[in-house]
Amino acid sequence: MLSKQSRQIHDAEFSLVRNDPFYRLQRRIGLIPANGDGFKRRAIVYALVAWLPLVITSWLAGTVVESAGIAEPLLGHIGIHVRCLVAIPLLILAEGLAQRTTPLFMHEFRRTGLISEAQTPQFEQVLANMLWLRKQALPWIIIIGLVVTWTAAFLLTPNRDEIQWAGSENRSLAFGAWWFLLVTRPIFSVLLLAWIWRLLLLGILLFRIARLPLQLVAMHPDRFAGLGFLDRIPLIYSPFIFAVSAVMAGAWAHSVFYHAVPVPSLYVQMATLLIVLVAVGLAPLLVFTPMLLQAKKKALLDYGVLLARHGRAVDARWIAQQDVPDYPMLNAPELGPVADIQALYQSVASMRPVIINKSIIAKIVLPAALPLLVLVATQWPLKSTLSKLLFTLL
Structure with a gap:
């Protein structure tokens, strides 16, 4: 309570x-x-x-x-x-x-x-x-x-x-x-x-x-599953x-x-x-690494299954020339064509398990290094x- x-x-x-x-x-x-x-x-x-x-x-x-x-x-x-x-x-x-x-x-x-x-x-x-x-x-x-x-x-x-x-x-x-x-x-x-x-x-x-x-959103464009802020x-x-x-x-x-x-x-x-x-x-930022690793591992499996199902449906309709009536995955607007769903998988694969980018490095390394560089200079x-x-x- x-x-x-x-x-x-x-x-x-x-x-x-x-x-x-x-x-x-x-x-x-x-x-x-x-x-x-x-x-x-x-x-x-x-x-x-x-x-x-x-x-x-x-x-x-x-x-x-x-x-x-x-x-x-x-x-x-x-x-x-x-x-x-x-x-x-x-x-x-x-x-x-x-x-x-x-x-x-x-x-x-x-x-x-x-x-x-x-x-x-x-x-x-x-x-x-x-x-x-x-x-x-x-x-x-x-x-x-x-x-x-x-x-x-x-x-x-x-x-x-x-x-x-x-x-x-x-x-x-x-x-x-x-x-x-x-x-x-x-x-x-x-x-x-x-x-x-x-x-x-x-x-x-x-x-x-x-x-x-x-x-968490594994496909988030910040590459940190939505934790980029x-x-x-x-x-x-x-x-x-x-x-x-x-x-x-x-x-x-x-x-x-x-x-x-x-x-x-x-x-x-x-x-x-x-x-x-x-x-x-x-x-302080490394405490999220285990969570991000787990989220990425799960998302790769889930999106891998999704991509496989989508690929089989596309192959059945356009390669095998089979009748695939009203298959919802092929018509889902959020998935789009094959290229789009592959982009979703790539965005998941590019997810980073450690919250480090150029902005973070600059905020940490520059304050630490600047006085030392002045001394060396x-x-x-x-x-x-x-x-x-x-x-x-x-």
């Missing part, structure tokens, strides 16, 4: 973000307005809180830019700036993208008939269960516990190279270092882990939907993928510019990161390359 909550779920109200414990906390302290979500405001506030005190304290200590006695200024720690000014705002703004995208593909399940009227109660129960999971405090307790543990570990054994710009002397930490370890890094860590939890929620949701008896899903976490890649690329860039680490020596790490991010991006001889291009063109 469905709960009252599940009966009242509307696609437009469905969200991976809204009303989770972190969202409610931000609303309670005024970061999220009563009317609206305040994505832009929060992105600016979090970025400035994480970054501005570092710049001010570094400026007061005279360690913002490279100078005599300052081998590694704050400006050279690219990973810190990327984390504060790129990754943190992106992880906040990604919530708005999720708010707009998630209801769209949830609505498509109903609008396209994948969820029949008889299956609507099951579908709504799946949504209700996901909303119940979203509201639970335990995942956020785990997130806070992980962040506190990481912070304590970094405080006990800080990476001196990472906070050298703060002007720390001997074994004591300057204010800028404390701020970075106790505020900047935890803000990023909370937002990062929050998105990992949301991706897990999304995966659970899609996994449970994939277990429902969806009304799911190519929007990577939009939800593309900013997350870009943020992770950018932070890692920024940290590696510091090692390249200030510690003479050759970029080729990082290729294995870059490739590993790229593979992991692409796998994370594709994983820093090693190109730009001046000579431009000179050769101009010489070739002119």
Whole structure:
């Protein structure tokens, strides 16, 4: 029996973000307005809180830019700036993208008939269960516990190279270092882990939907039996993928510019990161593969039988010159001539069991690869390359 909550779920109200414990906390302290979500405001506030005190304290200590006695200024720690000014705002703004995208593909399940009227109660129960999971405090307790543990570990054994710009002397930490370890890094860590939890929620949701008896159409022109609209899903976490890649690329860039680490020596790490991010991006869509494989196998058998019956009827009438009176299959307008029914079979045969296409690959691979390509490009001889291009063109 469905709960009252599940009966009242509307696609437009469905969200991976809204009303989770972190969202409610931000609303309670005024970061999220009563009317609206305040994505832009929060992105600016979090970025400035994480970054501005570092710049001010570094400026007061005279360690913002490279100078005599300052081998590694704050400006050279690219990973810190990327984390504060790129990754943190992106992880906040990604919530708005999720708010707009998630209801769209949830609505498509109903609008396209994948969820029949008889299956609507099951579908709504799946949504209700996901909303119940979203509201639970335990995942956020785990997130806070992980962040506190990481912070304590970094405080006990800080990476001196990472906070050298703060002007720390001997074994004591300057204010800028404390701020970075106790505020900047935890803000990023909370937002990062929050998105990992949301991706897990999304995966659970899609996994449970994939277990429902969806009304798939094997001959659908999208080649995914009518599930082609799911190519929007990577939009939800593309900013997350870009943020992770950018932070890692920024940290590696510091090692390249200030510690003479050759970029080729990082290729294995870059490739590993790229593979992991692409796998994370594709994983939510792979839950439909068993269903699509089964649907394709069944459809090939069914349409094979249909094509055989149709072919025998055509052969009997036109080759054997037999009288085949009022044979409905030969006159069915939805089947048409032999060429049309063969096209139906070919459309079934071309059905893909894995939801991957160029659009999906672009939404996942480009955000993951772009920061890494920028790092690799820093090693190109730009001046000579431009000179050769101009010489070739002119």
